[in-house]
Amino acid sequence: MKDIIKKLNDENIGKVTENEPLAKHTTMKIGGPADLLIEPNTIQDLEKAIRIIKENHLQWTAIGRGSNLLVSDGGIEGVVIKLGKGLDHLEENGEEITVGGGYSLVKLSTIMSRKGLSGLEFASGIPGSLGGAVFMNAGAHGSDMSEILVKAHILFEDGTMEWLSNEEMEFSYRTSILQRKPGICLEAVLSLKEGNREQITAIMQKNKDYRKETQPWNYPCCGSVFRNPLPEHAGHLIESSGLKGHSIGGAQISDLHANFIVNTGDATAKDVLDLIDLVKNTIKDKYDIHMETEVEMIGREKE
Template sequence: MEQLIADLERSYSGIIKLAEPLAAHTTWKIGGPADLFLVPEDGEQLAAAIAALNRHGVPWTVLGRGSNTLASDRGVRGAVIKLGKGFDTLRFDGNLVVAGGSYSFIKLSVMAGKAGLTGLEFASGIPGTVGGAVYMNAGAHHSDVSRILKSASIVWEDGTKETYGNEELGFGYRHSVLHERRGIVTEATFALEPGDRKEIAAMLASYKDRRLRTQPLQLACAGSVFRNPPGDHAARLIEAAGLKGAREGGAVVSELHANFIVNDDHATAQDVLALMERVRRTVNERFGILMAPEVLLMGER
């Protein structure tokens, strides 16, 4: 690690932290230390960081705003890369919206609406980054990223850079080609349509009100834990199985929304994993449906 740090200090000017607790960077407030935590501020720093990591054979993973992520209590071996402020960018070009990989997806929906552009309203309740939204093909309210994304700029694991169009990204339900080939989305371009600012604002307000009434956002959580099975909803199945309020250690199935697990009292990743397994097993026993996790697991179990 000392040789890697020395190499980074010669070619990379971004933030370098050792043994950085990931609990400080995840919305669940859970996670042990990352061996190395890097925050590049621009594309050149990102390229330099990846090149140095590759030279030393150090594995890396990327972290956005930490929603939809369960970081191991043992932390993450190797490096965790989090895009810095230089990737928190936004610009408009007619009906196109170009956002940096670390830009807030919720803020993007608001800014597009203020510009009189419609198509991103569904993003108003998705608390991640633009890069994470592309990676997961994030969606809500009967829409998702695949319907509006024109292209994404990506830095791949080997350090090469490419721009992929919509079809090349292989979108599916909460899926993209980035699940098969590791890379970092540094910028995304969305193709929207002109709309009425007042109507867009009203829709955003309606979605926000519904979210506040139906989701436990005042508690540490990570969004929906399980993917919706075909033709059904994970929350309905979990509630029907009588699992609202179920607890493992400090992790609890929310009484407000059954597909949310909240960190009620210093929960560990193991608490959350144990509760997730209990939910999956019970729903499978009751309804014959084996639910798939939507949250991403980071680090060693």
């Protein structure tokens, strides 16, 4: 690994850290170490990093701001690429904007609202990055990324890069083509609409207030754990099954919203996974409904 680190540093691609605890890089504050964590300065530096990674036959995984993510206690083998500073550019062209994959979704929605541009109100309380939001077609309050995305610049697993149109992204509920054909969103072009700034700001504030009142953001968490098995809602099913507030180790099904699992202080990924299994088995037994996770679970087993 020392040779790889030297090659990456020689290329001056950005920050490179060995055995970096991923608990420091996820909103759940859970996760073992990455063999190597790379935080590239630019898209061009990311391309260089991918070339070096592939030449040395290493596995790689991409993360953003670490929301909607559960990293195993054993950490992640190979290289973790974090899209953050350096891939958080913003270019404006009237109602169309180009946004880097590392850009904060909350920050972006706030800036656009102040400019009187509508379309991102739903994202005002989603604590992730633009790239992660495109990957999972993040949404809330009746809208999602598929409603505003024009095209996305994707880096695929084989190192190739391509712009995909909205149609080519194959969006559906909390899903895109990137979950079937692995890749990361480097940047995206979004189409917004001019609107009334006061009205947009009021809608965003209402959405933020709703999240504060109904979701446990005072504890480390990853957001909604389960997809809604429509027409049912995951939180309602979990609460009606009597699991609201149930704990395993340091992980707890939130007292405020049953589709959230919170880290009460010393939770491990295993604690969270055990709670997830408990919910799945209970809901299957009681209601014969199969619960699918919305949170992405990655990493290796702890030795």
